[in-house]
Amino acid sequence: MRRDNMTEILFEFVRSGSYMKVTAIEPETQTEATVVVPATLTEEQMKFQALNKLKYLLKKKENE
Numbered sequence: 001m002r003r004d005n006m007t008e009i010l011f012e013f014v015r016s017g018s019y020m021k022v023t024a025i026e027p028e029t030q031t032e033a034t035v036v037v038p039a040t041l042t043e044e045q046m047k048f049q050a051l052n053k054l055k056y057l058l059k060k061k062e063n064e
Helices: 043-062
Strands: 012-017 021-027 032-039
Touching: 012 043, 021 043, 032 043
Parallel strands: none
Antiparallel strands: 012 021, 021 032
């Protein structure tokens, strides 16, 4: 199952002091990736970090 073309990614942002917990969710496979980043980053930078981790986890899952 190749996941190069993810059709929908959901993002959740939870602020805790000077940090933001960002979760990227791929609904089709119900895979979640969470990163904690400085709250000073832009939303786009936060999404980029979470999406990269999600892609990593999906690729890892694919190779198992």
